Amino acid sequence: NAGVTQTPKFQVLKTGQSMTLQCAQDMNHEYMSWYRQDPGMGLRLIHYSVGAGITDQGEVPNGYNVSRSTTEDFPLRLLSAAPSQTSVYFCASSYQLRDSKGYTFGSGTRLTVV
Amino acid sequence: EDKVVQSPLSLVVHEGDTVTLNCSYEVTNFRSLLWYKQEKKAPTFLFMLTSSGIEKKSGRLSSILDKKELFSILNITATQTGDSAIYLCAVEEESGGSNYKLTFGKGTLLTVNP
Numbered sequence: 001n002a003g004v005t006q007t008p009k010f011q012v013l014k015t016g017q018s019m020t021l022q023c024a025q026d027m028n029h030e031y032m033s034w035y036r037q038d039p040g041m042g043l044r045l046i047h048y049s050v051g052a053g054i055t056d057q058g059e060v061p062n063g064y065n066v067s068r069s070t071t072e073d074f075p076l077r078l079l080s081a082a083p084s085q086t087s088v089y090f091c092a093s094s095y096q097l098r099d100s101k102g103y104t105f106g107s108g109t110r111l112t113v114v
Numbered sequence: 115e116d117k118v119v120q121s122p123l124s125l126v127v128h129e130g131d132t133v134t135l136n137c138s139y140e141v142t143n144f145r146s147l148l149w150y151k152q153e154k155k156a157p158t159f160l161f162m163l164t165s166s167g168i169e170k171k172s173g174r175l176s177s178i179l180d181k182k183e184l185f186s187i188l189n190i191t192a193t194q195t196g197d198s199a200i201y202l203c204a205v206e207e208e209s210g211g212s213n214y215k216l217t218f219g220k221g222t223l224l225t226v227n228p
Contacts, residue, residue: 105156
């Protein structure tokens with residue numbers, strides 16, 4: 001049981017490049033989400049999904065796309081990276097029905113855009 | 115305007131001290147409030163609170179929710195250097211249909227000195 005797996009752990013991009021951050025969970029969680037964490041800003045919600053085929057925007061969605069074709073995977077796409085997207089990205093998942101275990105986070109992806 | 119406000123933003127104490135971390139929130143369709151501890155990597159789950167006045171306890175940590183006054187506190191007694199971390203408060207709210215989302219505060223950076 002791997003939990004929430006994020007890849008890659010580190011990435012450096014040039015401005016304008018595209019890439020996909022991967023997130024996979026093996027706990028059959030309906031709910032998955034992406035956050036970015038910047039110094040002094042806490043975690044800010046980018047996009048989230050309550051099930052396969054359903055996605056919605058969070059607090060800071062601009063510059064990011066998501067899709068949810070399976071329950072297990074929730075990739076985050078940067079179509080044209082900008083220096084403002086330099087951040088640490090976390091994927092989190094949970095059961096849709098209230099679960100006392102809360103949300104499970106992946107170990108994060110540290111992205112630098114130069 | 116921030117929906118989840120934590121205070122203080124940082125705190126330095128000595129081992130053995132007791133600390134109280136605060137979290138106030140303002141959301142429309144409250145579902146639950148969660149506390150997380152973040153050291154160098156991903157946030158780890160501490161507590162989920164859904165009902166007012168019921169204390170959740172785990173070792174030296176405890177937390178309680180006041181849904182009337184819209185706040186929660188996290189207490190840590192007999193602090194140890196291993197308690198040094200960022201403590202994150204998050205509020206889960208219904209966002210229409212079966213959607214829900216988790217909004218984080220900026221966190222409290224706790225430093226426990228020997």
